[in-house]
Amino acid sequence: MHMENFAPLMFAGLVVIMLIGFPVAFSLSALGLFCGFFAIEMGWFPAGFMSNLPLNVFGILSNETLLAIPFFTLMGAVLEKCGLAEDMLDSMGQLFGPVRGGLGYSVIIVGFILGAITGTVAGQVIAMAMISLPVMMRYGYDMRYSTGVLAASGTITQLVPPSLVLIVMADQLGTDVGQMYKGAWGPSILQVLVFAAYTFLLSRIKPGHVPGLPVNARTLHGWALWGKCLRGIIPSAILIFAVLGSMGGLPFMDHAIATPTEAGAMGAVGSLVLAAIHRRLNWALLKEAMDGTMRLTAMVVFILIGSRMFSLVFQGVDGAKWIEHTLSSLPGGQIGFLIAVNVFVFFLAFFLDFFEIAFIILPLLGPVAAKLGIDMVWFGVLLCVNMQTSFMHPPFGFALFYLRGIADTLFKNGTLPRKVESRDIYLGALPWVLMQLLLVGIVIFFPQTVTVFLDKKVEIDIDKVHLEMPSDTDAAPQIDMENPFGTPPAQDGAKP
Numbered sequence: 076m077h078m079e080n081f082a083p084l085m086f087a088g089l090v091v092i093m094l095i096g097f098p099v100a101f102s103l104s105a106l107g108l109f110c111g112f113f114a115i116e117m118g119w120f121p122a123g124f125m126s127n128l129p130l131n132v133f134g135i136l137s138n139e140t141l142l143a144i145p146f147f148t149l150m151g152a153v154l155e156k157c158g159l160a161e162d163m164l165d166s167m168g169q170l171f172g173p174v175r176g177g178l179g180y181s182v183i184i185v186g187f188i189l190g191a192i193t194g195t196v197a198g199q200v201i202a203m204a205m206i207s208l209p210v211m212m213r214y215g216y217d218m219r220y221s222t223g224v225l226a227a228s229g230t231i232t233q234l235v236p237p238s239l240v241l242i243v244m245a246d247q248l249g250t251d252v253g254q255m256y257k258g259a260w261g262p263s264i265l266q267v268l269v270f271a272a273y274t275f276l277l278s279r280i281k282p283g284h285v286p287g288l289p290v291n292a293r294t295l296h297g298w299a300l301w302g303k304c305l306r307g308i309i310p311s312a313i314l315i316f317a318v319l320g321s322m323g324g325l326p327f328m329d330h331a332i333a334t335p336t337e338a339g340a341m342g343a344v345g346s347l348v349l350a351a352i353h354r355r356l357n358w359a360l361l362k363e364a365m366d367g368t369m370r371l372t373a374m375v376v377f378i379l380i381g382s383r384m385f386s387l388v389f390q391g392v393d394g395a396k397w398i399e400h401t402l403s404s405l406p407g408g409q410i411g412f413l414i415a416v417n418v419f420v421f422f423l424a425f426f427l428d429f430f431e432i433a434f435i436i437l438p439l440l441g442p443v444a445a446k447l448g449i450d451m452v453w454f455g456v457l458l459c460v461n462m463q464t465s466f467m468h469p470p471f472g473f474a475l476f477y478l479r480g481i482a483d484t485l486f487k488n489g490t491l492p493r494k495v496e497s498r499d500i501y502l503g504a505l506p507w508v509l510m511q512l513l514l515v516g517i518v519i520f521f522p523q524t525v526t527v528f529l530d531k532k533v534e535i536d537i538d539k540v541h542l543e544m545p546s547d548t549d550a551a552p553q554i555d556m557e558n559p560f561g562t563p564p565a566q567d568g569a570k571p
């Protein structure tokens with residue numbers, strides 16, 4: 076066997092072990108070590124090449140950018156459990172409820188706000204379903220629309236800053252986290268508008284699917300209602316603006332005063348303050364939040380170590396050159412490359428988590444995208460938009476699993492009047508997946524949706540640079556070595 080044929084086999088082996096279902100971190104480690112020993116036996120690289128592995132692992136554990144992940148995770152876990160979702164959904168539901176599709180609008184808006192402060196799909200879908208699904212069923216909302224809007228609004232958190240996915244994207248693509256956050260604001264807002272537009276059209280075409288709530292369903296009116304809405308939104312907005320603003324992650328901000336890690340630490344402290352303001356900060360909440368943070372952080376580190384083991388050997392057998400040659404020769408240039416990559420990532424997301432895709436696939440795609448002249452921020456945000464669908468498309472979408480679980484629980488305890496069928500959950504998700512794919516196409520063909528908020532790069536046109544040398548007439552004056560300081564000579568009879 077020749078080395079140039081081993082890289083495709085190694086990549087095929089990667090796909091196979093991911094389909095088996097064994098934990099990806101350990102599968103990658105085993106595949107990388109096996110292929111490494113095989114390559115050494117074949118003489119493709121020396122045994123000393125594998126000594127780079129401990130250095131790679133040390134580099135992972137000393138990466139300060141990735142240290143932001145546990146801080147932002149802790150911030151989201153605390154805010155998720157302190158009751159913000161319940162307060163916002165209750166107040167927004169009463170505010171928009173009398174309008175046709177009003178409960179749908181409130182779920183979309185609250186999903187966007189919670190996405191900026193919690194960052195966890197599971198907690199967001201469960202919290203919103205517990206509050207909104209019984210109300211939607213009680214007032215005659217279409218079951219498929221109800222399940223679809225709840226699942227889709229929960230996945231917004233993957234794109235809205237300060238998303239954990241964007242931190243990983245920035246690290247793997249070698250770009251600034253603040254710039255990645257700025258680039259994500261355009262597609263995030265556009266996604267909310269697309270979801271709202273679909274709800275509006277449905278309310279006009281099939282008003283019976285999204286009826287307005289009767290006026291007597293509102294328990295609050297006037298300033299009492301607005302006050303409850305603002306009490307939930309304003310403190311959360313202050314925290315998000317403080318965290319993102321300190322690291323330069325807001326549109327039209329050119330400077331950062333904190334690193335992503337420092338901003339994450341500030342956000343974690345701010346979340347504890349918000350929980351205390353809502354009088355829900357206690358040891359049980361803190362312990363549960365820290366336990367969830369520990370689990371997610373450990374998962375990320377193990378996946379990253381496994382992916383480094385695989386990528387080290389893959390690079391050693393010239394796998395990067397094979398990937399580059401395969402993808403750069405696709406017809407259509409940048410557009411052809413982006414379409415092919417997004418189709419590949421879309422189908423890969425049926426089986427893999429977004430962390431696994433980011434750590435395994437991005438290091439292979441990033442160099443090819445850079446060679447084609449693609450902006451790394453645009454590329455990262457585009458893939459993040461695509462990977463949102465991994466939580467939504469049947470039959471493996473995790474958001475659908477979370478919704479299935481909480482719907483069964485609510486039915487068993489008598490909160491729901493009837494059982495939610497799996498068919499309704501899966502079919503209800505399809506229109507929202509199509510809308511997310513529509514957003515992928517918009518971002519591909521209209522890069523301005525990402526780049527409009529980015530810092531403008533200072534570009535220098537080499538052809539317009541002029542170097543001027545002094546002419547003979549502008550030459551420096553000669554220095555008189557006998558009188559170097561220019562002092563006048565002494566006159567006759569005068570003291571020097």
